[in-house]
Amino acid sequence: MTALALARSWRPKTFSQLVGQDHVVKALTHALDQGRLHHAWLFTGTRGVGKTTIARIMAKALNCTGEDGQGRMTSEPCGKCPACLEIDAGRFVDYIEMDAASNRGVDDIAALLEKAAYAPSNARYKVYMIDEVHMLTNHAFNAMLKTLEEPPEHVKFILATTDPQKIPVTILSRCLQFNLKQMPVPLIVEHLEKVLAAEKVDCETNALRVLAKAAQGSMRDALSLTDQAIAYAAGKVSEEAVRGMLGTLDDAYLIRILDALIAKDGATLLAISNEMGERSMSFSLALADLSSLIQKIAAAQIVPESVLEDWPEAAEIHRLAGALTKEEAQLFYQISITSRPDLSLAPDEQTGFAMTLLRMLAFRPGNETPGRVGNSAPPVASAPRPAAPANQTAASARSASAPAPMAAKPAASAPTAPAPAATASAANRPDWHALMRQLPVKGLVQQLAFQTELQDWEDSPAGVRATVVTPMPQLASEASVGRLADALSAHFGKPIKVLIEKGEVEGKTVAKVDAQIHQEKRQNAEQMIAQDPFIQQLEKEFGAKVVGGSVKPL
Numbered sequence: 001m002t003a004l005a006l007a008r009s010w011r012p013k014t015f016s017q018l019v020g021q022d023h024v025v026k027a028l029t030h031a032l033d034q035g036r037l038h039h040a041w042l043f044t045g046t047r048g049v050g051k052t053t054i055a056r057i058m059a060k061a062l063n064c065t066g067e068d069g070q071g072r073m074t075s076e077p078c079g080k081c082p083a084c085l086e087i088d089a090g091r092f093v094d095y096i097e098m099d100a101a102s103n104r105g106v107d108d109i110a111a112l113l114e115k116a117a118y119a120p121s122n123a124r125y126k127v128y129m130i131d132e133v134h135m136l137t138n139h140a141f142n143a144m145l146k147t148l149e150e151p152p153e154h155v156k157f158i159l160a161t162t163d164p165q166k167i168p169v170t171i172l173s174r175c176l177q178f179n180l181k182q183m184p185v186p187l188i189v190e191h192l193e194k195v196l197a198a199e200k201v202d203c204e205t206n207a208l209r210v211l212a213k214a215a216q217g218s219m220r221d222a223l224s225l226t227d228q229a230i231a232y233a234a235g236k237v238s239e240e241a242v243r244g245m246l247g248t249l250d251d252a253y254l255i256r257i258l259d260a261l262i263a264k265d266g267a268t269l270l271a272i273s274n275e276m277g278e279r280s281m282s283f284s285l286a287l288a289d290l291s292s293l294i295q296k297i298a299a300a301q302i303v304p305e306s307v308l309e310d311w312p313e314a315a316e317i318h319r320l321a322g323a324l325t326k327e328e329a330q331l332f333y334q335i336s337i338t339s340r341p342d343l344s345l346a347p348d349e350q351t352g353f354a355m356t357l358l359r360m361l362a363f364r365p366g367n368e369t370p371g372r373v374g375n376s377a378p379p380v381a382s383a384p385r386p387a388a389p390a391n392q393t394a395a396s397a398r399s400a401s402a403p404a405p406m407a408a409k410p411a412a413s414a415p416t417a418p419a420p421a422a423t424a425s426a427a428n429r430p431d432w433h434a435l436m437r438q439l440p441v442k443g444l445v446q447q448l449a450f451q452t453e454l455q456d457w458e459d460s461p462a463g464v465r466a467t468v469v470t471p472m473p474q475l476a477s478e479a480s481v482g483r484l485a486d487a488l489s490a491h492f493g494k495p496i497k498v499l500i501e502k503g504e505v506e507g508k509t510v511a512k513v514d515a516q517i518h519q520e521k522r523q524n525a526e527q528m529i530a531q532d533p534f535i536q537q538l539e540k541e542f543g544a545k546v547v548g549g550s551v552k553p554l
Helices: 022-034 051-063 082-089 106-116 138-149 185-199 205-215 219-233 239-246 251-262 266-278 283-302 314-323 326-339 341-345 349-362 396-401 432-438 443-450 478-492 510-531 533-542
Strands: 040-044 095-099 126-131 155-161 176-179 374-376 453-460 463-470 496-502
Touching: 022 051, 022 176, 040 051, 051 082, 051 095, 051 126, 051 155, 095 106, 106 126, 106 138, 185 205, 185 219, 205 219, 205 239, 219 239, 251 266, 251 283, 251 314, 251 326, 251 349, 266 349, 283 314, 283 326, 283 341, 283 349, 326 341, 326 349, 341 349, 432 478, 432 510, 443 478, 443 510, 463 478, 478 496, 510 533
Parallel strands: 040 155, 040 176, 095 126, 126 155, 463 496
Antiparallel strands: 374 496, 453 463
């Protein structure tokens, strides 16, 4: 004899057996007990959360007659009267389940509504359950509007869908809508433990947790996967057997990957990727599991109590939360989730996964340093860069000629002459403005450079210690300061350590000079527009006006 699938044999038959939908059960049982019944209900939610099951329980509750045949409508159907038994067996003539995916036309709905006019043959109510109702055509929806709003007293409609956005609002307004929740992992694990205990199947809690995650909120999927795991394991449902069946990654692999990233060990990362390929693991699921673990680590860094101590990986999460910086956790998470779609573009999934790990390693921020934000760059053997041509330093002349509110710095001493190429020696500080324009940096590092003013330049045989002040310390991330130090070290051919201090600058930063130049250009452009004869004629004859701030210099 063929064994019945767990998803069918453990389908709830009463409201008390339903798992995870207490908000729906509460509303329906109160309505049944008080006799305040609507004529149409709409159940929405993802697959396998109980929409069809609740519809069948509702049909039994509406038509239950009790064991003695004299019972009334109840929120606790007996399960023994003819109506309850026949509905459970799927042969109750007055409970009609219709699949809208295959019966979606107006003719199908017209035939259903025509039969609805007749009284039930052997029941209190005739119950129509339309599954995946969003698949109906617009003509079919229009055909059922009037009947759905004012059906015969002996007819009840139950609609179910996984995509309520596709249902017309005219239908939604005629139904009581209940949104069924996805099943959380702990609830699925608890239910699976009860099921396997009753089925006398040994299992590991971690194995059930893996199955619950793979079910993605669907209890039916969890039971189906458990059926598969029982057959696969041929005995005790172990975590190793379940991971082998699903092709998911062991947490030990994920922790090894993060440890290798912390140690900056690219060889180990590639070795782990090759080992996963030999075991035919799913690299897409591996990235999903990795991002899930990193999210827990990031949460532990901000809210340590978010890590539940009954998690098997709790100790490793706390350890990794201390070993990684917050910036690294956020970066690794972002790379892991954005790289999943790219796996299909890679030559093969293993190559795409390996490149994702190497990308994490390549873009990993520098180590944190205590005290002031800074980064010490290693010595660079390259020779100093040649002086920049005059056209690259001409813009710094405006910075040098601009008046300063306090005593002028050596960098701003030249009033009008073009700024010389940025150089430095043991006795002189560099022209910071000209230097910042010459450095080959872009993006946030360039923004930081343009918002700084040199405060101190300590040159020694061991290297240079540059202290700069900025009014925008939020730009001074460790990565940006480190890249600025690297660029300066490459420019001067010696190690340079950059220290950032918060404060208002005494003179003008490159950004302020650029802003002043742009403001002057805009004012000149507005003046030229205002003096243009054609513009003046338009203003005179048609009352046209130049919108303030809309003129932009070329």
